[in-house]
Amino acid sequence: MLADALEHLVKGIVDHPDEVRINQRAGNRGESLEIRVHPEDLGRVIGRSGRTAQALRTVISALASGERVRVDIVDTDAPEAG
Numbered sequence: 001m002l003a004d005a006l007e008h009l010v011k012g013i014v015d016h017p018d019e020v021r022i023n024q025r026a027g028n029r030g031e032s033l034e035i036r037v038h039p040e041d042l043g044r045v046i047g048r049s050g051r052t053a054q055a056l057r058t059v060i061s062a063l064a065s066g067e068r069v070r071v072d073i074v075d076t077d078a079p080e081a082g
Contacts (some may be wrong), residue, residue, distance in 0.1 A: 006033055006060055014041035030068025045073055
């Protein structure tokens, strides 16, 4: 449910909504949601000074009703660590 809500919100922000991917993982510290978007849309999802990203985190945290949820924005252009 949280991944669907986050996907809906992000698709409304970006220019390439077909390329929005939300990866959902459960861990010991709660649920983790990763946002992957087209490289041109990365700035839109982060926003000025990270305001859009913080607003997305706030909305998802409110929907989580007390559960721990982490929302990460993944830069697909960055080289993978390893």
